[in-house]
Amino acid sequence: KTALPATSKPTVSQYACQRRTTLDNQNKIFTDAFEVLAESNEFLDSRGQCLAFRRAASVLKSLQFTLRSLDDIEGLPCLGEQIKSVIEEIFEFRTCSKVEEILRDEKYQTLKLFTSVFGVGPKTAEKWYRKGLRTLKAVLAEPDIHLNKMQEAGFLYYEDISKSVSKADAQAVETLIKDTISYYSSDTKLFLTGGFRRGKEHGHDVDFILTTPEIGKEQALLLFLIDKFKNLGILLYSDFQESTFDIQKLPSCKFEAMDHFPKCFLILKLKTGEQTAGVQQNQNDSRDWKAIRVDLVAPPADRYAFAMLGWTGSTQFERDLRRYARKERRMLLDNHALYDKTKHAFLEAQTEEEIFDLLGLEYIEPWQRNA
Numbered sequence: 001k002t003a004l005p006a007t008s009k010p011t012v013s014q015y016a017c018q019r020r021t022t023l024d025n026q027n028k029i030f031t032d033a034f035e036v037l038a039e040s041n042e043f044l045d046s047r048g049q050c051l052a053f054r055r056a057a058s059v060l061k062s063l064q065f066t067l068r069s070l071d072d073i074e075g076l077p078c079l080g081e082q083i084k085s086v087i088e089e090i091f092e093f094r095t096c097s098k099v100e101e102i103l104r105d106e107k108y109q110t111l112k113l114f115t116s117v118f119g120v121g122p123k124t125a126e127k128w129y130r131k132g133l134r135t136l137k138a139v140l141a142e143p144d145i146h147l148n149k150m151q152e153a154g155f156l157y158y159e160d161i162s163k164s165v166s167k168a169d170a171q172a173v174e175t176l177i178k179d180t181i182s183y184y185s186s187d188t189k190l191f192l193t194g195g196f197r198r199g200k201e202h203g204h205d206v207d208f209i210l211t212t213p214e215i216g217k218e219q220a221l222l223l224f225l226i227d228k229f230k231n232l233g234i235l236l237y238s239d240f241q242e243s244t245f246d247i248q249k250l251p252s253c254k255f256e257a258m259d260h261f262p263k264c265f266l267i268l269k270l271k272t273g274e275q276t277a278g279v280q281q282n283q284n285d286s287r288d289w290k291a292i293r294v295d296l297v298a299p300p301a302d303r304y305a306f307a308m309l310g311w312t313g314s315t316q317f318e319r320d321l322r323r324y325a326r327k328e329r330r331m332l333l334d335n336h337a338l339y340d341k342t343k344h345a346f347l348e349a350q351t352e353e354e355i356f357d358l359l360g361l362e363y364i365e366p367w368q369r370n371a
């Protein structure tokens with residue numbers, strides 16, 4: 001055996017898609033601080049700053065040891081001077097004064113509260129804050145605020161959907177959908193994706209991909225499901241978005257949350273088998289169900305691998321997959337396709353493994369994508 005020189009450390013890639021990031025975060029004290037700094041910059045609409053903090057957090061999440069001194073961060077990517085000084089402060093005081101200041105800030109607290117409502121983004125939250133509103137009650141009492149359908153549902157089911165969804169809940173939803181799609185066709189396939197596929201114990205929603213072996217047959221699937229849920233009396237909210245998928249179109253080079261497959265954002269009534277206090281005005285009635293956020297997407301079977309890779313996340317992992325494809329391979333990747341700009345051709349893939357292969361990347365398992 002030849003001993004490695006004492007100074008040699010494994011190099012850490014600047015791309016999350018070249019790192020294995022499990023849920024076992026050894027640097028939570030640092031990454032929690034960076035997440036707060038990122039979110040506060042998101043509220044300030046400073047996208048660059050926000051991304052810098054998210055990238056730093058993501059790098060630290062991938063480490064298999066806890067940072068002990070500044071020597072430990074030597075050679076690590078994405079940790080500039082500003083980030084270093086935060087880490088240094090945490091070494092010394094176990095906390096960062098800027099983070100403490102943000103957490104105490106009334107505006108930050110209020111925007112965080114408002115954006116915790118389904119359908120409310122930073123822009124709307126900011127608008128309400130500027131009107132002088134500080135609580136959810138105050139928003140609901142304000143006469144000249146018009147809530148859209150999504151926000152209305154967000155407020156109505158706030159108690160339930162602001163709490164996290166457990167793995168058991170996710171499995172119950174999976175069973176429910178499986179039973180329901182069997183009425184559509186016996187060969188409809190259902191796959192859990194999103195955070196639960198990455199092995200998370202809790203999530204803010206449950207994400208599924210549905211598809212049929214016969215291409216085109218998946219198109220009517222979601223509307224069929226929505227209709228069934230309605231008839232079963234378990235559809236509390238539904239936002240269905242039709243397919244805008246165009247096979248000729250080049251993959252969009254930027255990471256966007258939206259893709260072009262038919263999809264729906266739902267709130268379903270899930271039977272829990274235990275009694276819970278009622279929702280809103282019916283506080284006194286007990287109920288044996290709770291509201292759960294469910295996202296469904298139905299790509300055609302030949303796009304399944306791209307959709308699965310795109311919906312599994314994490315968001316940071318997806319961003320870096322696309323950035324890596326573009327910068328290192330001259331390829332465009334999104335939830336629908338992979339395009340090679342050198343060959344001027346689309347590259348087909350049936351599995352996630354094949355996509356990693358085409359990108360020249362080692363395969364990263366879903367539970368290693370918690371970047």
Ligand code: TTP
Nearest residue numbers: 194195203204205257258259310311313314315
């Ligand atoms: P989320 O469900 O928002 O996040 P998550 O499952 O990782 O975490 P949580 O436990 O909080 O639910 O999104 C999952 C992935 O889906 C994410 O990588 C982005 C992707 N996505 C799209 O690709 N297109 C879309 O239209 C939406 C809404 C999400």
Ligand code: MN
Nearest residue numbers: 194195205207
């Ligand atoms: Mn999710």
Ligand code: MN
Nearest residue numbers: 195203204205
């Ligand atoms: Mn989330």
Ligand code: MN
Nearest residue numbers: 194205207295
């Ligand atoms: Mn989701």
